[in-house]
Structures are given as structure tokens and as C-alpha cells.
Amino acid sequence: MNIRWLIILCVNLLVYFLVQELNDALTFFGLNIYLASLYIVFPAIYLAPTQGAIVVLITSWVVDAPLPTPFGTTALLSIFIYTLILLIRHRIRHHMGAFILSITFFTNLILFLILTLIASNSPLADFAYWQTLGINLICSQAVLLLAAPWVLELEQTLFQLSGTPIREH
């Protein structure tokens, strides 16, 4: 039985839970960390397309369920980005580490900007809004650079422990 998708799904849910706890602690400072690309890039790189799509959909629905945006917004956005990564996956798989990290970094940036366009209700002329947006984006990208290698390492360790190959052949 192939449990690769289950491992990545569990890691996604663990990361989601940890990010929520971190954000809960940061609310006092008005800060928020957004790391949605972690839920998309690794399934796109390490899983078969259909399995990856299932993992991305389930994670996105978990993320989407409590949000005030129409249900499915995060899922559609994630699947769209997932498809784009699948299109260039044959190039990514030959390069590891830094290349995957840079893709995760830019994917997160794109997701952050698209979500800002979709979900923002604040007056656009408000300087404080743009300032907060900028600070949160910088903090999110900085935390992503620290968290992505750890998540990658965790997934690879879990693959090794479960006796499954790191890459889908």
C-alpha cells in the first residue's frame, strides 16, 4: 500500500496546526504568518498527480472551512498553483534543496498577493493597511525560509522510516 500521500497529508495538517498556534500567539502584536505554499509544493513534487491533488484538496478544505471567504476559494487557488507546479515538475525533480525552496518562496508570495486581491475589504487608501500587509508578507516569507527546509526534512525522514522511496518513479 502506498502511504506517501498519507505522510504528506499528515505533515500538512501538522504544519497547519502549528502555524495556527503561532498566529494565535502573534495576534497580540497584530502579526500574521501565511505559509500556504508548504501545503502545495511538496505534494506537487513528491506525489503522483492524482494523489497530490487529493492531498492539496483535503488540506485546502481544512484551511478553508473556518474562513469567511466563500468555501472553496483556497482550494481552487491551491489547485491552480498545484497545476502550474505540475507543469514544470519534470524540471524541478532533478534539482533538490535550494531550487525547491525558491519555488516554495515564490509560490507563497503569489498566493499571498492573490489572496490580498480576493479577500481584502479594507480601504485601499489606508497607509496602515499597506504597512501591515508589508510587515506580514516579510515576516511570512522569513518564517517560510526557516520552516520549509524543516518540513522537507521531516517528510523525507518519514518516507525513510516508512520504507517508501523519497521520489515517485
Next chain:
Amino acid sequence: MGKSSVHARPLVLLGCLLLIWWFVPPFIKSFVQVNFFELQAPAWSAASHLKDLQLYWSLRNHSQQELIEAGRDLARLNSAYELSRQKEAALNKEIEHLEKMLNLPPLPNYNYEVARVTRRDINQWWQQLVIRKGKDHGIIEGAPVVYAGGVVGRIQKVFKNTAIVELISSPNFRIAASFEGDRRPVIYQGVGTPAFSNPRGIIHNVPPDYTTESTPKRLVTSRLGGTFPEGLVLGQVDELKARSDGLFQEGKVSLPQNLMSLSEVAILIPLDEDVDTTI
């Protein structure tokens, strides 16, 4: 299979998923949403219970001397509250008497349901809390949520044992308000929480003769707001400026900082069925 067809497969997958999602009836989407929320709710509740346990054990470390002092302070507070309760009972009788005399409709009565906060989702896009009480505890959509410092927000969605509260700092939150001691209505709207600063809101339609020059004014809820009882504190208005049309003024509202670190809130559940809680 050709190379181009292999590369087209992700696009076909995307197209299929989009088509399926497009044709799925809304009730199925709603069903999936509720189930995905209910699925994760126990995890958030468990984390919240663990935090409560952590707090309990940290409180257990307090010395007996500290507990005696806290007990003494509480006894004093209880005496003060007991006096206030007696005054309130007398005032309520007076109000009832006046309502009968003037043939006025009675003021809405509420039941207070206290709930712990399990999760905070506060960012530049949305501002909400998840609380540990839901349909099973009589929570209804649109019910006002308050704490010792004033208004927290209102119930946006209710699930079995949890509910989502939209904060007053949310840009989607808009109610009728008034200045303390002045019954003329103004419109309050949240604008979000800037980083390293207090959450904020704005007020519109302030009469041109109103001024905050001498002291900052407290903004309170108005009965015209429908859902909220009158006189609950929203925030403080430091400054007002005239709008370009000259007819009204507008200003920024500073909301209390502890709104971002609440661990317990109270939900006001109307006792009269005819109280309108529609959002």
C-alpha cells in the same frame, strides 16, 4: 503516449476539478464545509483545554499569601457588585413602571453564555475568533459578543459545539453607535488591526457640531443597531475631521488592545424571540 499529452494532463485535471466544483450544488459545498470544520474542531478544543490546564498548574504555584490577598480583593469587589445589583434591580423596576405608564415596548433581555476562545484568526484579510460553545449551548447567528471592556463582535457562524465570532475590528463589521452622553446616531465600521498597534475602526456621519477637542470621547452602542443593547463600549474617538462635503465629520476609533488577547467572552442570547439578530 506523446510528450505533449503528458504535459497536458495537469491542465485536464485542473479543468475537471473546476467543472466538478462549478456544478456542485451549494448545499453539498455547505455540507463539506461544516464537516471539515467539525472534523478539526475537537483538535482546537483539545489545544484550548490544554492551555487551560497549563494556566491551572501555573496558578497552583501561587503562594497561600497571594491567594489570601486575591480572596480579600474579590470579597471587596463582590460587596461593590452586590450594591450595584441592588441598584440595578431598583432601576429595572422603575423602567418597567415607566414602560407600563407610557405604553412603551419592553427593553430586550439577554441571557449571558460565557465561552472560552479556542482560536484567533486575525490578519489583514479577516478578523475572527473561534469559541468553545455552539448550537448545543443555544448560541445563535448574529448574537452580540461582549467582554468586560465592551463589545467583542457578533456570532457569524454556529456549529455544534463551536462558533465563529466576527470581531468589531473586521472591515465587514458595521453598526449604529453613538457618543457617550449623546444619543445622536453615527455609523461605526472596523478597519483592521495594524501591526504593533491597537485594533481600529472608523466612524461616519458624525454631526458637524460635535467636537472631541477637550477630551477623547467614548463610543458606545446605540439601540438603533438592533442586535446590541444600548451603552456597551466600542472604543475611543481621539479626533474628528470634517468631510469634504461639509455636512458630516468622520474620525478614527481606537479599540482596546486586549481585544486581541481575549481568552473568555460572553454571548448575549436574546430571551425575547422577536429580537432581530439578522446580520
